[in-house]
Each structure stands twice: as structure tokens, then as C-alpha cells.
Amino acid sequence: MRSSGYAVRAYAMLPAFAGPGVLALAATLTVSGLLVATGAPSASAAAGGPHVAAVVVGTVERMHLDDFAAPLPEGQDELTFVRTVDDAIQVPAGDLAHVANGTTVRVSLADTAGTRVTASGALTSDLDRTQSRDPQAGADVASVDVVAPAQADVVATGTGTAPTDVAVAAGAAPHDVTVVVAKLPGGTATMVTAADVAATISSGVNSYWSTVTGGAVGFTATAYPSVVTTTNAPCSNGGVGGSSAFWTEVAQKTGWSAGPGKHLVVYFPAFAGCGGIAGLATVGGGAGSGGQVWTNGWNSVGVIGHELGHNIGLGHSQILDCAVSGVRVLETSPTGCSPRPYADTNDIMAVSWNYQGYLNAVHLRTLGLLDATSQAAPTDNGQVVLSPLERGAGLRVLTLTDGNTHYVLEFRQPVGLDSWMSSVSGWGAAGVTVRKEFDPSQAGAGGFSSIESYVLDGDPSTPDSGFGSMYNTLPTGGWIDLADGRLGIRVESMSASGAVVDYRNGPATSDPRYVAPAQPTVSTPLGRIASGSLRVTSTGPVVPITWTWQVVTPGTNPSAAASVSTGRVATTARFALSGWSPVAYRAVAVSTDGTPVTALGVARTHYTSETNSRVVKYSRGWRPARSTGANGRTVQVSAVKGAAVTFRATSRSLGVVLACGPSYGVVAVYVDHRRVAVRNLRTPHSALVVPWATTFGSTTAHTVTIVNLSGGKLGWLAFDGIVSMV
Numbered sequence: 001m002r003s004s005g006y007a008v009r010a011y012a013m014l015p016a017f018a019g020p021g022v023l024a025l026a027a028t029l030t031v032s033g034l035l036v037a038t039g040a041p042s043a044s045a046a047a048g049g050p051h052v053a054a055v056v057v058g059t060v061e062r063m064h065l066d067d068f069a070a071p072l073p074e075g076q077d078e079l080t081f082v083r084t085v086d087d088a089i090q091v092p093a094g095d096l097a098h099v100a101n102g103t104t105v106r107v108s109l110a111d112t113a114g115t116r117v118t119a120s121g122a123l124t125s126d127l128d129r130t131q132s133r134d135p136q137a138g139a140d141v142a143s144v145d146v147v148a149p150a151q152a153d154v155v156a157t158g159t160g161t162a163p164t165d166v167a168v169a170a171g172a173a174p175h176d177v178t179v180v181v182a183k184l185p186g187g188t189a190t191m192v193t194a195a196d197v198a199a200t201i202s203s204g205v206n207s208y209w210s211t212v213t214g215g216a217v218g219f220t221a222t223a224y225p226s227v228v229t230t231t232n233a234p235c236s237n238g239g240v241g242g243s244s245a246f247w248t249e250v251a252q253k254t255g256w257s258a259g260p261g262k263h264l265v266v267y268f269p270a271f272a273g274c275g276g277i278a279g280l281a282t283v284g285g286g287a288g289s290g291g292q293v294w295t296n297g298w299n300s301v302g303v304i305g306h307e308l309g310h311n312i313g314l315g316h317s318q319i320l321d322c323a324v325s326g327v328r329v330l331e332t333s334p335t336g337c338s339p340r341p342y343a344d345t346n347d348i349m350a351v352s353w354n355y356q357g358y359l360n361a362v363h364l365r366t367l368g369l370l371d372a373t374s375q376a377a378p379t380d381n382g383q384v385v386l387s388p389l390e391r392g393a394g395l396r397v398l399t400l401t402d403g404n405t406h407y408v409l410e411f412r413q414p415v416g417l418d419s420w421m422s423s424v425s426g427w428g429a430a431g432v433t434v435r436k437e438f439d440p441s442q443a444g445a446g447g448f449s450s451i452e453s454y455v456l457d458g459d460p461s462t463p464d465s466g467f468g469s470m471y472n473t474l475p476t477g478g479w480i481d482l483a484d485g486r487l488g489i490r491v492e493s494m495s496a497s498g499a500v501v502d503y504r505n506g507p508a509t510s511d512p513r514y515v516a517p518a519q520p521t522v523s524t525p526l527g528r529i530a531s532g533s534l535r536v537t538s539t540g541p542v543v544p545i546t547w548t549w550q551v552v553t554p555g556t557n558p559s560a561a562a563s564v565s566t567g568r569v570a571t572t573a574r575f576a577l578s579g580w581s582p583v584a585y586r587a588v589a590v591s592t593d594g595t596p597v598t599a600l601g602v603a604r605t606h607y608t609s610e611t612n613s614r615v616v617k618y619s620r621g622w623r624p625a626r627s628t629g630a631n632g633r634t635v636q637v638s639a640v641k642g643a644a645v646t647f648r649a650t651s652r653s654l655g656v657v658l659a660c661g662p663s664y665g666v667v668a669v670y671v672d673h674r675r676v677a678v679r680n681l682r683t684p685h686s687a688l689v690v691p692w693a694t695t696f697g698s699t700t701a702h703t704v705t706i707v708n709l710s711g712g713k714l715g716w717l718a719f720d721g722i723v724s725m726v
Ligand SMILES: [Zn+2]
Pocket: 064, 065, 066, 306, 307, 310, 316
């Protein structure tokens, strides 16, 4: 499901799905005490202790942990286990990245560090607290051999796999949930009863899942009549390594047994050891799966409904952040995109504690719930009218295919389960969205999971800075390229009854309806000297400058007005002591289809010393003074009221370099004999500054005069030169 840094192990780089020959090779590398089990999933182990090889046979299982206090990054919220008859061994997620849940594997462990031998001789995980919530921690895997792939008619049960219950899978029978309230070691008692939690599941949770699956998935809960006191805790210091043993203990004490469509939901009051984790769930293999859940003090549809979503094989709803040259775009290659956890806030598999929107179309596809009447998957160029997703009937999904990559479009309206969207902006949005299903073999796509969904940012001009400010719907009116232009879509119009969407399966040239999206235009960035403090160096002062430019973005709808924005960046440039130095800045704007448009601004800079007598003239009471902090280590100073310095410079932008500090006074600036500015140079601390700078329309010659308006002990004026830019 995911790759990781741990996936590359130099000493044991054997591929997943290795054949028997590879397994034999691995076996020859192991040391003493190796036993290999055969037949049914089971485990065999070397005598305990680290640095001993072993072979374990079991089913691949994953757990999703939901830390609402601090949502975990992509790939950090799912732990991978090989479950044996007795227990479960955590393995680095990357080592089994592409092995599906429910697959029976024979895993050769190069090292059993992090495990211990159970009383029955099997291995179980024995990780420290930090490692027990680290997806990349676990026993070192030398090779993985698939004994039996997950079969179509077999589902994960939370403790292994079993043949699918046909009635549950067909939606003819509801999932059967046993609810247990647990009293944990060191944990508090609770007023919340199993009947309370069962009521939440049988009503709200059942209603949600029945609605979004068209009746294919429903839940009926039964409360276990008494509180179960456990000796195992599910968490320790925020690590969830004890959860398998915890669930096993609860199952044994209540008589719960695993099976298709059978769920164990354990509620306990907020337990300090679980930190901000709201809940944990095993990840099933499909809509008929069973599984195990615990909830850390949450008796709510949002949390329990979300965890049961994991049990039936779903991951999280993520947003895809893509950028070209640092500018957000709708889509680019997988390496230019990263997922943001929980951030597709439209449905229950995202941030689910506030709102539980209708399940998105990618999750519906994962559950196998879209048929030919609800989903169009065309290969030509054409048009569809998508009914609102919430309607639960009619053509609601458009799926376009590029190799093994899919783009899935849906249309939402603020009705039904999404009614809240009409009053809550930025959490979910009415409109058309597109989600991407990655081809895991593509470069950079290995980190994306097939059970999670990734909404593209249909409005990349918004930063989507946090939950509640997510704007991902597509604009109306313009063509948007997908898959490097091999596919295209255009939202023609939207109404309460449907969205009219044009689609293209092929390059733009294949579709006479195509109108190239107007690209933004970027004006040449203009550099100018800014006022502010400067830094003295041996090759010239480093002075603040700003670059400004304009971006004109045409409306996505041809009839819409263009928008104009001003780009601005504050930076610095070195002003050369002799001659002119070049300085440049490239401004970038990116169109919605990912095309970058750039413009290069260039300028040249120069510093003129106060000692340059050809340019600079002084009147009334000036003298040179040494200053180690000045350019050239000298300045001209005067404490005479009315003392003036005049220079003539040819430039487009210029500034004066003066000292400020406790002894400095007020100066007036004249350009071509007209007073243009007054500056107070009295500051608590002494420094060299550019207190005044100006920019002309073109490179022209001007006469500038600085006059000391103060004079006296607290009225000094110190002049250190001129900075010019052309
Ligand atoms: Zn989750």
C-alpha cells in the first residue's frame, strides 16, 4: 500500500511476491533454530532473542489509527501486521507495501528483534512504545512469499480471513456489531453504557452507511450486558502495540468470534495512554468484511462510523497538493504532488467529527457499489449529465481512464447528507470534484494507497490552509487537462438537478469542442530600491530592493472577466563599489492546467561613495569621519543646521545612505530643487540605513539634495553615499 524508507534494505533486498526459489535462498541465509510451518496460517519461531531468523506464515492485516489531536502524515496512520493463530507480528509497512489485506504470506524474518515467543511457541510483537505506533517499525523482513492471494470470495475479519457471508455482502443482512464497554487497567469507569453505544451504531451509524451504500452496508449492534475489565491496555504512551492483545482478551471474555460482517466495537472512556487517538480499526478487504474497533471515549456517529468504514476496507479521504515551480496547480506528475491527511473534508472518511458528508465516488468504487447506470466510463469524446451524488440513484459518477490511472468525477449539492454544506463554507462544497486513483507502478506513485482517495485541488489559487478552508471544486466553463493532456474535462453548467460535463479521451486536437484555456500573462518584473536597513560588505552594500509585476489571469469561463493581481517580492541586492552589477528576478504564474508562464526582470546596481567629489558636493560645516561600520570605513558628518549635500545621478531608482541613531536629527530631501520628503533619523540604536529611496519612470538624471534641519548635539547628519539602479 505504501512505500517507505525502510522498503530499501540493502542486506535483504528481495522482492515482494518472491517465488519459492527466492524463499529457499532466504532460508539458506538464516541461522539455527528455524522451523517452517506449512499448511494453515500459523507461526513458527526460533528460540527467542534478537538476531535470530524465523519464518512466519499468516495473513496480512492493517490497522488504521485516527489521531484527531494531531492528524498523522500520509503513511504514518496505518500499521501492518502478519496475523498468526495466536497473535500478530508488526512488520515494516514498506516491506509488504503491495501485498493486499487478507493475503496469506510466508514471511522470512532476517531478525526477530522486536518480537517475543508466546507460551505456545508462536511469535508476537514486543515493540517499545514509540515503535508500536511507527508504521516502519517491526521485525526485519528478508523475503515475502505469497502462499495464497486474497480471494474474491474471502474477506478480512479482523483476526484473519473467512469466506464471505453472501447475505452480508449482498446487503441482504446487516453487519453484526458487538459493543463492549471496557474498564482498562488504570482507566476510569464511565457512565456511557454499551447500550448507549449500540444505539448510536444501530441508528446514526447504520443510517449513514445504509444511505451512502444504497442499503448494501448496514449495521445492527448488540450491547454486551456488563462492563469487561481487562488486564491488557490498548495503548501505552500513545503507542497502539497492545491493541491486538487487548481485542483478543475482550473477544475471549465476551465470546465474540471473528467472521465476515462481524464487528467488535470496544468503547472505553478517554484513556491517557491513547493520547489524541480517537479510534483504531482493522482494515478489512471489502464491503462484507468484519473487523475490530476501539473508540477512545467517543460515542459518536462521526468516529465510530469512520472506524467501521476502515473495517469494510476504506482508507482516508485526502486532498492532493500539487505544485509546479512552487505554485499550486490542479495536477502534475505524482512526484510533484503530496497528500494531506483527512483533508478532503466532504465525507466520513476524512475529518469526520463535525460533519459526515456523503461517501465520495472513489470510496464507492472501492466498495464495488457503482454499476453501469450510476457510473459512466467512456472511452470516446462526449458529454454526461451527472446527478447529485446525494440522490443515490441515476448517473452520478464519470470515470476517465489513462492506463492504470483513473480520474473520478462527482457532483454534489447541499441536500440530504450534505445539507450542512449550504451553511458551512470550506468544509465541503457543492459542485464538481475530481479524484485521482493512482497507478502504483508509476514513478512517485508508490507512496499513494489504493484504499485512500485523493481529491484534486480544483481551485489551486486558494491555499486550502486548514480544515474549514478547503476549496476543491472545479471552475465552470473552461477545459481542464488531466493526465498530461491525454484527457480533458469541462464543466459546462450546473443546476440543482445536475452538472453538464464535457469529457475528452485523447489529446486536445482530437476534440473540435476544445478551446485552449487562456494562459495568464506576466509582466516583466520591475526592480526598485526600497528603504530600510542595509548591510556593509567589502564589495559593496547589500540594500533592500523589491520586485513587482502584474499577473493577468483570464476567467476560466470565456465570458468571465480577467483578474489582475500584483506580484511582489522583497529581497536584497549587492550594490557594486565600482561599475554596475547585474541582478535579476524571474516571476512565475501557473495556469490551471499546470503550464508555467514566466517573465524575467533584470537590473543593474551601483554604489557611489560620499568621497566621490566629481558627483557629490557639500556646503556648510562638513568633515570626514572614520567609521568601521560604514562603506569604505568613512562618512561625511555635519552638526550644522542647514548643512547640505547635493549630488547629480542618472538612474531609474535611487536611494541615499545615511546614519541613524540617538544623536541624529531630521533631514529634508529635495529632488530637482523640490522638497519631496522629510526623515527623522533619531533612533535608539545606531545603524546605516536607506531612509529614503525613489523610483523614476525611466533612467534619467536628477539633482538630489539632503539638508540637515536639526543641527546641534542631537542634530547630526552622516552621509555615506548613493545607491543607484538602472
Ligand atoms: Zn481513520
